[in-house]
Amino acid sequence: MKVLIQRVKKASVTIDGKPYSSIENGILALVGIEKGDTGAQVLKLAGKIINLRIFPDENDKMNKSLKDVEGEMLIVSQFTLCGDCKNGTRPSFDKSAPPEIANELYEAFIQEVKSNGIRTASGSFGAMMDVELINDGPVTFMLEAKNE
Numbered sequence: 333m334k335v336l337i338q339r340v341k342k343a344s345v346t347i348d349g350k351p352y353s354s355i356e357n358g359i360l361a362l363v364g365i366e367k368g369d370t371g372a373q374v375l376k377l378a379g380k381i382i383n384l385r386i387f388p389d390e391n392d393k394m395n396k397s398l399k400d401v402e403g404e405m406l407i408v409s410q411f412t413l414c415g416d417c418k419n420g421t422r423p424s425f426d427k428s429a430p431p432e433i434a435n436e437l438y439e440a441f442i443q444e445v446k447s448n449g450i451r452t453a454s455g456s457f458g459a460m461m462d463v464e465l466i467n468d469g470p471v472t473f474m475l476e477a478k479n480e
Contacts, residue, residue, distance in 0.1 A: 333363070333364065333365055333366060333369040333373045333374070333377060333437070333476065333477045334363075334364040334366070334413040334414065334474065334475070334476050335361050335362065335363050335364070335377050335381065335413075335474075335475045335476075336361070336362040336364075336410070336413060336472065336473075336474050336475075337359050337360065337361050337362075337381055337384075337386075337472070337473050337474075337475065338359065338360045338465060338467050338470070338471065338472045339358075339359060339386055339387065339467070339468045339469055339470075339471035339472075340355070340357070340358060340359065340360050340406075340465045340466060340467055340468055341356070341357060341466040341467075341468045342354065342355065342356050342357070342465070342466050343355055343358075343360040343406045343463070343464065343465035343466070344406070344463070344464050344465075345406065345408060345453075345454075345455045345456075345461050345462070345463055345464075346461065346462040346464070347455075347456055347459050347460070347461055347462075352455065352456065352461070353406065353453035353454060353455065354406070354453060355404035355405065355406045355451070355453050356404060357401065357403050357404065357468075358398060358401075358403030358404035358405050358406070358451075359381065359386075359398055359403060359404075359405045359406070360405075360406045360408070360463070360465050361381060361405055361406070361407045361408070362408050362410035362413060363407060363408065363409055363410060363413075363438055363441055364409075364410050364411055364412070364413025364414040364428070365409075365411070365414070365428070365429040365433070365434035365437045365438060366414045366427045366428060366429055367427060367428070367429050367430075368429075369429060369433075369437055369477070370437075371437065371440055373477035374437055374440045374441045374444060375444055376477055377441070377475055377477050378441055378444040378445050378448070379444075379448075380475060381398070381405075381445075381475065382397065382398050382399055382405075382445065382448050382450060383397045383398075383399065384397060384398070384473070385397050385400075386398075386471055386473070387400065387401045387403065394471075398450060399448070399449070399450070403450070404450065404451040404452070404453065405445055405450050405451075405452050405453070406452075406453045406454065406455075407438075407441060407442050407445065407452060407453070407454045407455070408454065408455035408461065408463055409434070409435075409438045409455060409457045409458070411425065411428045411434065412425075414427045414428040414429075415427075415428075431457075431458060434457075435457045435458070438457055439457075442454050
């Protein structure tokens with residue numbers, strides 16, 4: 333499981349030219365689910381992201397978490413994070429989980445974030461989406477839970 337997070341001033345998803353969801357101050361999380369990923373990994377990464385101290389304190393040091401700043405999270409499924417570009421010039425998506433499993437774990441990730449009291453918005457699994465954001469910093473991190 334891979335989650336690319338970006339600290340944002342705001343972020344939104346548009347589908348077919350229509351606004352779908354949006355957040356203000358918080359985190360945009362792009363979530364890639366790989367074959368073999370588990371619910372335990374979902375819980376681990378959701379908890380890690382919610383508590384990761386990537387927001388500035390009064391001294392402009394990264395000491396506050398999403399919970400501390402009462403931020404929001406926009407969660408978007410992103411199977412291309414699982415793409416392998418090592419060989420050739422066309423990415424391989426062999427590591428991506430099948431859609432039914434990926435959607436189940438994606439939805440579990442959303443529910444876990446919500447259950448922690450975070451205002452949560454999401455994209456639409458499998459849809460072509462336009463994602464717009466104002467990256468704050470910029471601050472971007474890649475988190476991974478390995479299949480072992």
